[in-house]
Amino acid sequence: MQPPAIRKTGRELTLAQQALWFLQELAPDSSAYNVSGAVNLHFEVDVELMATAVRRTIAAHAVLDCVFRPVAGEVRRLPSRTPFSLDVHELALKDDKLEEFALGLVRRPFRLARDRPIRIALLRRENGPDILLLAAHHIVMDMASQLLTFREILSTYSALRAGTEPTPTAAAEFDEFVDRQRTYLESSKADAARKYWQGQLTDVPDNEIPTDLPRPDVYQFAGSAVEFGLSGKLMADVELAASARNTTTFAFLFSVFQLLLHVYSRQTDLLIGYPATLRAGSRFRESIGYFVNTLPLRARIDPDASFDTLLGNTIDQLWRGLMHRQFPFALMPRLVDAKREPDRAGLIEVMFVLTAEDPADPLAASLAPGARVEHAGLELSEYYLPQQQGQFDLTLQVQHSGGLARAELKYNTSLFTEQTARSLADDFVDLLDAAAAGALPARLREITDGGYTPVEAEER
Structure with missing residues (x-):
């Protein structure tokens, strides 16, 4: 009571x-x-x-x-x-x-x-x-x-x-947890995080990712998704390639997503969000609530550099960002006086999400398609439902479980067509396959000069 x-x-x-x-x-x-x-x-x-x-x-x-x-x-x-x-x-x-x-x-x-x-x-x-x-x-x-x-x-x-x-x-x-968050904001750690994120977000250009439809005057939180699979062999190749570079599957997939957006938009400076858990240590491991903070990653892509250079930059930014993960994303626009535009989702318009099976959670294995698990003497399996569509312009979500991966490219239906979303999904798989095989060209410029070119909206 x-x-x-x-x-x-x-x-x-x-x-x-x-x-x-x-x-x-x-x-x-x-x-x-x-x-x-x-x-x-x-x-x-x-x-x-x-x-x-x-x-x-x-x-x-x-x-x-x-x-x-x-x-x-x-x-x-x-x-x-x-x-x-x-x-x-x-x-x-x-x-x-x-x-x-x-x-x-x-x-x-x-x-x-x-x-x-x-x-x-x-x-x-x-x-x-x-x-x-x-x-x-x-x-x-x-x-x-x-x-x-x-x-x-x-x-x-x-x-x-x-x-x-x-x-x-x-x-x-x-x-x-709420009390801890409030205490944190008055600490020296929060001061250091403010300075870090202010530096990362200063002079961020507008994400001008080509859209199929004119952007509405007021942002429409309406979305859909195209689902696609990443085969067990491809994911095994990705894990091997990531391990050989002493990094994580998350960083590798995230870097390929940045490359996809660069190829599609021709932009070399992009701001992409990713979720970070705030369940530090064991204290809140079993707690119910909202323990997530969105972090921005400034993707500066050098067309004359290699994919490994892009991956190295991603690893560095992820490490530095996670050091300051507790600073609330809700405060970040104020650090650079970024006013909310009514036709935009906010400071972040594109997201990358990887959800992986937690071996310590007895229900996590049920996320693998077709898998049955037992909990408390009861047998159950996942009934899959799509969710959280329309929050951003684009979101790539990869669910990695049991050696398999189920991916969704979520898109805002007031901006993109299903055809474009499916094309982007196909291109992501092609780029991921090439990156895992070490088959990308030495300079990223060679991909954009001879690869995928966005078609005009009226042709889609």
Whole structure:
């Protein structure tokens, strides 16, 4: 039970949460910042027990059992005053209609001032396993938190089914993280980070990536994605090439993405964002909340240099950026007086994301396509749903699990066509294959001079 003062005035947010609240206020009918996940339940579900497990899980985390409202000029998190309920849907739908129904549920916008920032549904299928579906606003949940929430629900359900009392989580509350973030901003580390990011962001040029459609006067948070696979052999080659250069798969893939954007746009100075986790150490490893900060990478590409030079620059910037990862991205535009333009997504317009399997998480293996895992004596597998489309102009997301990789090129549908997105995806695979094989030319200029040239919008 929260003290009366907190119930009345609410809890403070991190600056990242404040920024997400602001973005939702800008586009209240958008679901671009909804995050979602779903699992097939390969066991006979007791609906009443599952509803109890869900209610207990939500009630155990104040960051989920809440609403967000302005209080005395500042957005605060306040306790929800309505009981949480599991939505149960009895369905007799074919696979394509089932996915359409599920997407309709997860893409419903959140009204953060009156709704909890999380919804959970049980889809009871006539033929096939039931599906447990989770949709949340990004303001309270990152990808790790999705898995943690599923784990806790299923562990609680398993205990209730066995007639035992579930073991309460010992994870740190998100409010402790909020307090640490506020303390950090008054520290000498934050001062050093301010200077670093100011230097990185000074004189950043506008990202003028060619678009198919005229940019709307007001940014539209509407998107779609093209999915494509990266074969086991290709990923093995990438890992071998990265290891030979004493770097990570993340840095290698990120560098190829920079090369793709350079080839497509002919720009030599690009600003690309990437997410960094703030779950430092073990204190918040099992905590539910929003523990992510977006970091910008200044991609300065020398057409007369090699891919290895580009990779070296990426490694250096990633290392330096991660040293200052705690500085909130929400404050970075103020460092260089970058005013928000209504027709732009913000300081960052293009993102690169790599999600990799965490061997310490018992549910992480379920992210591999077709894989089944057991947790708390229950068998389950992933029911895949696309998510988080339309936040930026372009986002390349690679999910690496079990030696395989599933990639998505997310694109803003008010700017790009599916044809262009698919062409970019194909070009990324070609460039990645050549980079892993060491077959790129000695000078990057040779790729742009003789390679892919963007076609005019009217030809697309």
